[in-house]
Each structure stands twice: as structure tokens, then as C-alpha cells.
Amino acid sequence: MKSFDVAIIGSGPAGASAAFELSKSGISTVIIEKETLPRYKTCGGGFVFRGRKNMPFDIASVVEKEFHSIDTYFSKKHPHLTTTRDQPIITMVMRDAFDNLIVEKAKENGVTLLQNHKVENITFGDTQILHTTEGDIEAKFIIAADGALSPIAKIAGWKETRTIIPALEYEIEVPKADFERLSQNVRFDIDAIPYGYGWCFPKKNHLSVGVGVFTKTNKKINLKEHYATYLQTLGITEILSEAAHGFVIPVTPRTDIFVQKNVFLTGDAAGLADPLVAEGISNAILSGVQAAQAIIESNLDSEKAAALYTAKLEETILPEIRIGAKLSYHFYHQSTFRNIVLKKYGQFVAEAMTDLFMGERTYPADYKASVTRKIKEAIF
Incomplete structure (x- = not known):
């Protein structure tokens, strides 16, 4: 049986960044990934500058487009608003390439990657035995970076306390004239869908267009209908190719704890996306790094690591999210x-x-x- 100090479940931004941080310390680390990398991941792919500027290496090789301006539309009654900065406000990436880049950087520093390994159960104790489809793996610490649905959190005993909202995104190819017209700026359309917004994110050769409900509501909302209406708003009448992807985003954090049984929740598994705009990449990366730092700084002491990670979240991400959640309710x-x-x-x-x-x-x-x-x- 293979044995490591830390097992990271999931190779997204949180997991891969945790692995890269751990790789600098000499702590033996494995990334356990159920698929083969690079793999497609449903995501708008908008990486805000607050996250990019803290990346420990250059990501230019996986950048699809950079945008120094954002257009925000509220309704026909209000003129649209444009903001501009010298640095790219939003960098567009495709998650398969972006995630794989971080993983490769971690591997260069000695991290082990096990692909096509799905965790089916965990036996908890002084060390944890992860039972995967390809055999058992032993680790003292587990970092759960397995996304919004987080099977690892369920196995470890967490009950659901996050607010999870639905979104629908299409990767579409449109005629050249439409692509050139819509690929100049990132675009947000507030109220394109009740209690949420629509977005048009230009990539290198296509558009990522979607709608999402970004606050809790008891009303049933037909995402497909609002997406179709949003295409009309964008002036898109012809689609050359289209791939639909439905997904969910946790927009409030868990209300109990973030560590138990030596399992550290990060990113969407912890519910750390921004509640107002549902951007999750930057906080996923930060939480992954903080989980790794807590383990490193504790010298592999379980109690100290849990306390350190919780303190780091309370000092940085959680206050922002709690205020953002209240603002989101009033906004929508x-x-x-x-x-x-x-x-x-x-x-x-x-x-x-x-x-x-x-x-x-x-x-x-x-x-x-x-x-x-x-x-x-x-x-x-």
C-alpha cells in the first residue's frame, strides 16, 4: 500500500495549488484524481486579477484572453457601465489546461499524481486509509478539493449547510461577425435571469455564455428559457456549435467546521466562492494554499494544523464571504x-x-x- 503524509482529492485549482505549496516543503504528497488529465471542467473560466497576481509562476501559456475592461448591464432603463484598469481585470482560461498546468508544476517538485483513482470510502484513524478503485492509499492528512458535490465531505461526516445555486453555461461558436463584436470585453447582464445574471466570456475561438441564480430563492426558474432569451439580448441569432453544461456553485460557506477527522475542506467543498458574483477560482487557490501552509507550519500535528487552517480562513476568506452573502441578498x-x-x-x-x-x-x-x-x- 502506498503511503503519504498528505493525500489531496481533486486536481482543480484548490487541490493543485495545495499540492504545489506542499511540494516546496518536502512533505510527501499525492493528488488522487478520478479522471485523466487534462480533463474538461465546467467553469466560466474567469480568473480575476486578485488571484492571478498571487500565482507563484507564470500562467501565460494557458491564457485564452485577457481583459482590461468589463461591461456591466443592469436593464434597458440604465446605461451600461464600463470599468477599465491597466492590469487585466479578468483573465480567461480553460480549466483543463489551467488545472493541468498547476498539477505539472507540483509534479516537477516531486508530488505524485494518481489518475483514474476514484475514492470509494475512507477508514479513519491515526492515519487514513483511502479505498480507491485502484487500491488502498494511506495518508495522515486529507485535503478535500473535490468540488461542489464533495463526496469526501459526505464520507467524512459533514452535513450540508451551504447554499448551493444552479447555473447553466454553453460553450458556443458563432459567426465571425458576432464573435468579433462580442469578444472585445467581458460582459455581465444583471437580471438577465431572476436573482442572478448572465455572462458572456470570450475565449480564444469561442464564447462561454451562461446564466445563473446567485442567491437562495424558493422560486423555480427555468435556466434554459432564460439562456435562450439572453442569446437574443446578445444579438446572437445563429450558433455554429454548442455544448451545454449544467453545474452548481456553493455561494455560502459551511456553517459548522472546515476540518474533522484530519480532512481539510477547500474551495467549493468548503463553500468559498464569492457570494455576489460566484467567482470561485481565486478563493479555491487561496484556501488550498492555506490548508497546505497549516499542515506545514504545524509540523504534521493534527490539532495544530486544524486550528491554523481555521484561523487562516477566519483572517482572510470567511469575513469577506459573510459580508458578501448579505450584500448578495440585498443586491438580487x-x-x-x-x-x-x-x-x-x-x-x-x-x-x-x-x-x-x-x-x-x-x-x-x-x-x-x-x-x-x-x-x-x-x-x-
Whole structure:
């Protein structure tokens, strides 16, 4: 039976980044991946600058496009807003190439990759025995980076406490004129779908177009119908090829704990996507790195590692997400008040959101007072 200090389940941004961080410390690490890399992964592929600027190596080889401007549309009643920065606000990647790049960097430093190994169960103890389709693997620590559905979290005993929302994305090829017209900027259309938005992310040779509901609602919403309507909004009347991908995104974190039985939850498994815009790559990478750092700094002490990881999340990601979740509710459920504010302060809000993407500011802790003040100013 193969034995390691750390077993990482999943080779996405969280898992691969954790592996790369561990690889610098000499801690024996294995990535257990159920598929063969590179593999397609449903994702808008928009990597914001706050995440890219912290990458420990150049990712230029897997960049599809870079965008220094973002267009945000709210409704026909409001002019669209454009923000621009000197650095790329959003970098477009295809997740198969992006994830594989990070994995390859980790392998260069000695990390083992086991492909086509699906974890079926785990025996917990002083060390954990992972029972995979290709045999057993032993490890003291497990980093669960296995996405929104996270079978590892279920095996380890977590109950579901995250808010998980649905999204639908199509990878489409359109006529040259439409592609050239729509590939100049990243585009967001707020309220293209109730309680959410539509997006048009230009890649190298195609568009990633989708719609998602980004806050909890009891109303049933037909994603396909809203996607079809959104194509009309974009002026797309002909599609040369189309591949549909439905997926879910956790937009609130787990409410109990992030470590138990020496299993560390990261990325979507922990529920760390941004609640307002549902961008998850940057926080997935950060949480993977922090889980690895906690294990390294603890000198492989289980209790210390768990406490360190929790503290790191509480100092960085979790406060942002908790505030973002409250803002998200007001943004999507109180559109009348939102539009009053945006009518007068739309550009300010757009610039503030862009600063968040750039990593130049955080969500305001006193957002209620700030929003109330802006509404009063707009009304009176």
C-alpha cells in the first residue's frame, strides 16, 4: 500500500495549488484524481486579477484572453457601465489546461499524481486509509478539493449547510461577425435571469455564455428559457456549435467546521466562492494554499494544523464571504432599491466591484450604513 503524509482529492485549482505549496516543503504528497488529465471542467473560466497576481509562476501559456475592461448591464432603463484598469481585470482560461498546468508544476517538485483513482470510502484513524478503485492509499492528512458535490465531505461526516445555486453555461461558436463584436470585453447582464445574471466570456475561438441564480430563492426558474432569451439580448441569432453544461456553485460557506477527522475542506467543498458574483477560482487557490501552509507550519500535528487552517480562513476568506452573502441578498432580492442607488452611483459601485476583482479593496464591513446613506442621498 502506498503511503503519504498528505493525500489531496481533486486536481482543480484548490487541490493543485495545495499540492504545489506542499511540494516546496518536502512533505510527501499525492493528488488522487478520478479522471485523466487534462480533463474538461465546467467553469466560466474567469480568473480575476486578485488571484492571478498571487500565482507563484507564470500562467501565460494557458491564457485564452485577457481583459482590461468589463461591461456591466443592469436593464434597458440604465446605461451600461464600463470599468477599465491597466492590469487585466479578468483573465480567461480553460480549466483543463489551467488545472493541468498547476498539477505539472507540483509534479516537477516531486508530488505524485494518481489518475483514474476514484475514492470509494475512507477508514479513519491515526492515519487514513483511502479505498480507491485502484487500491488502498494511506495518508495522515486529507485535503478535500473535490468540488461542489464533495463526496469526501459526505464520507467524512459533514452535513450540508451551504447554499448551493444552479447555473447553466454553453460553450458556443458563432459567426465571425458576432464573435468579433462580442469578444472585445467581458460582459455581465444583471437580471438577465431572476436573482442572478448572465455572462458572456470570450475565449480564444469561442464564447462561454451562461446564466445563473446567485442567491437562495424558493422560486423555480427555468435556466434554459432564460439562456435562450439572453442569446437574443446578445444579438446572437445563429450558433455554429454548442455544448451545454449544467453545474452548481456553493455561494455560502459551511456553517459548522472546515476540518474533522484530519480532512481539510477547500474551495467549493468548503463553500468559498464569492457570494455576489460566484467567482470561485481565486478563493479555491487561496484556501488550498492555506490548508497546505497549516499542515506545514504545524509540523504534521493534527490539532495544530486544524486550528491554523481555521484561523487562516477566519483572517482572510470567511469575513469577506459573510459580508458578501448579505450584500448578495440585498443586491438580487431588493432590485428596486438597488436600482435607485445605481441610477445615481452606478459608476461608483462598478468601480468598487472592479477594485474587489483587482484585490485592491474588500467588502465594506459597515455596508448597511453605507447602503442606507446612499439610498437617502439618491432619494432626497
